[in-house]
Amino acid sequence: MRVALILLFMLALASLPGALLPQWNLNTAKTAQYILDYPTLGPWLNRLGFFGVFGSPWYAAIYLLLFISLIGCLVPRSWEFVGQIRSKPVATPRNLARLPHHGQVRLADKRNPDEVAGQIEAGLRGWRLTRRSEPGGVVTVSAEKGYLREVGNLVFHVSLLGLLAAIAVGKMFGFEGSLIVTEGQTFCSGSPAAYDNFRPGLLVDGTAMAPFCATVDKFTAAYNPNGMASSFSSDLTYTASASAAPQQYNLRVNDPLRVDGERLYLIGHGFTPTFKVTYPNGQMREYEQPFQTQDGNLTSEGAVKITDPPGYVGKEVRNRQLAIVGIFAPTAVMSHGTNIMTSGFPAPDNPGVAIQIYRGNLGLEDGAAQSVYAIDPGQVANGELKKLTRANLSTGESMTIDDGTVIEFTGYKEWVSMQTSYDPAQGYALVFAITLLMGLMASLTIKRRRVWFRILPAGADGTGPVYGSFVQVGGLARTDQAGYGEEFTSLLALPVTKTKSAAVARR
Incomplete structure (x- = not known):
């Protein structure tokens, strides 16, 4: 038992880096930035697995040793207890x-x-x-x-062992996928490619996922006067399979949609500004792109990348690409003196954007990965992407760049961040968690x-x-x-x- 307690303490201690340090499987960009910010310590932590704690060999070794130790404790104790029950x-x-x-x-x-x-x-x-x-x-x-005291003690330890086993099964056969969906868009969960970020279990290849589809019809949020959210909900239309009839569901925080063992959670939300671009040849196109939330008032940053402007052919297309980079504020306020736009309240009471226009080669054909929320600063540094002009726009206002292209801010949509989770052992984990508490209470009170x-x-x-x-x-x-x-x-x-x-x- 002493060894089991030591290993349990070591497991808790080994879990701390997973809570204190960014993890590759949760936030790739933040983890990469951490390594850049700490050029000496960051690479060493990465080599030692501190940015992937729960999948590292040393964490798995502690986990396995705890399993073996618990089994080594339970077998002789159970046999001894049976002997006590049978004796007078x-x-x-x-x-x-x-x-x-x-x-x-x-x-x-x-x-x-x-x-x-x-x-x-x-x-x-x-x-x-x-x-x-x-x-x-x-x-x-x-x-x-x-005697039920010892029974409670044994039930507690057996439940702990079962809970650890259920978590291990979930990590091997379960998966999690997260994505951002704007109002009016539809996503289907039948493939890992449908997700912005997909974290499969060790034995998951993505071929046996429930192929349900959902459309985000509307997102609704309510805030109290100090800007704290009081409720989030999203109206969905979903189909459980290709042959099933569409159904309605109001998705709320901690109230997931359950389809064939998979759970769809509402995680967060933000804004997608919309633009109408009128090109010099008279052609009009509409663009939208989710912006990344930066603070509690939902001031958001992002970039709309236009890779195929009309009226150009060949290499000219690549050199005439546009980028609308800037800030969206649901309730726009201008700071005194600096004229910088921020948001004063999370609800869209006075939406506005502060945008900077770039033209040139966005660098998307080079094969290097880019953030959907920003342009490649290297393209700006080497002169292939040139800064043109900037403007602060309210809904319905527009700006014109040097070639006559008109960019109008037409409004916004709201996006929701959702997560699909599948854990085949979650029911067993719940049962073991309940019996663990019951055994603990029995061992403490009897x-x-x-x-x-x-x-x-x-x-x-x-x-x-x-x-x-x-x-x-x-x-x-x-x-x-x-x-x-x-x-x-x-x-x-x-x-x-x-x-x-x-x-x-x-x-």
């Missing part, structure tokens, strides 16, 4: 006065020791009992109670104790009446704070009949 309560000690709780009763009736023992046994319902005879007509009664009665015939102690019996009582608490006290007083009174008086002495 221990014989009555010779000197009960040496026990922490003791007393004696001198009876004034004519019952013999066997009759007194029968009355004692009738009052010890729920106790494990054994009656024994000793020389000289002496009868003893041994009783034990509180008290293990023993009591013995030695019933001597009349005159056996040299002081009692010639026609009565003399009873010695002793109690022992097997655990601290076992509840003796008032209970022992009631046990001491068991030999006394209800109709006869008795002199009771307790030391």
Whole structure:
């Protein structure tokens, strides 16, 4: 058990980097930025697996050793407990006065020791009992109670082992996928390619996912006067399979949509500004792109990348690409002196954008990955992407760049961040978590104790009446704070009949 406790402490200690440091599987961009910010420490932490703690070999080794240690504890303890259950309560000690709780009763009736023992046994319902005879007509009664304490202890440890096993099964056969969907858009979950970020289990290849589809019809948020959100919800239209009829569902925080064992959660939300671009040839196109939330008032940053402007062919297309980069504020306010736009409230009461226009080669054909929320600063540095002009726009306002292209801010949509999770062992994990708590409560509240009665015939102690019996009582608490006290007083009174008086002495 000592080894198991040490390993459990080590597991908790090893989990701390997973909570304190960014993890590759949760936030790739933040992890990469952390390594850049700490050029000496970051690469070493990466080599040692501190940015992928829960999948690292050393974490798995602690996990496996804890499994083995728990099994090594449970097997002998369970076998020993079975032996205790099958054995009789221990014989009555010779000197009960040496026990922490003791007393004696001198009876004034004519019952013999066997009759007194029968009355004692009738009052010890729920106790494990054994009656024994000793020389000289002496009868003893041994009783034990509180065996469910050890049962609760074993249930706790078995449940802990089962919970760890359920978590391991979930990590091997489960998966998580997250994505951002703007109002009016539809996504289908049948493939890992449908997700912005997909985290499969070790034995998941993505071919057995439930192929449900959902359309985000509307997102609704409510805020209190200080800007704190009071409710989030999103109206969905979903189909559980290709042949199923569409159904409606109101997706709320902590109230997921469940389809074929998969759960769809509402994680967060933000804004997608919309633009209408009128090109020099008169052609008009509409563009939208989710912007990334930066603060509690939902000030958002992002970039709309236009890779195929009309009216150009060949290499000209690549050199005339546009980027609308800037800030969206749901309730736009301008800071005094700097004229920088921020948001004063998370609700879209006065939407506005502060945008900077770039033209040139966005660098998307080079094969290097780019953030959807920003342009490549290297393209700006090498001169292939040129900064043109900037403007602060409210809904319906527009700006014109040097070639006559008109960019109009037409408004916004709201996007929702959702996560699909599948864990085949989640039901077992819940059952083990419940039984773990039940076992823990039983082991903490049930008290293990023993009591013995030695019933001597009349005159056996040299002081009692010639026609009565003399009873010695002793109690022992097997655990601290076992509840003796008032209970022992009631046990001491068991030999006394209800109709006869008795002199009771307790030391």
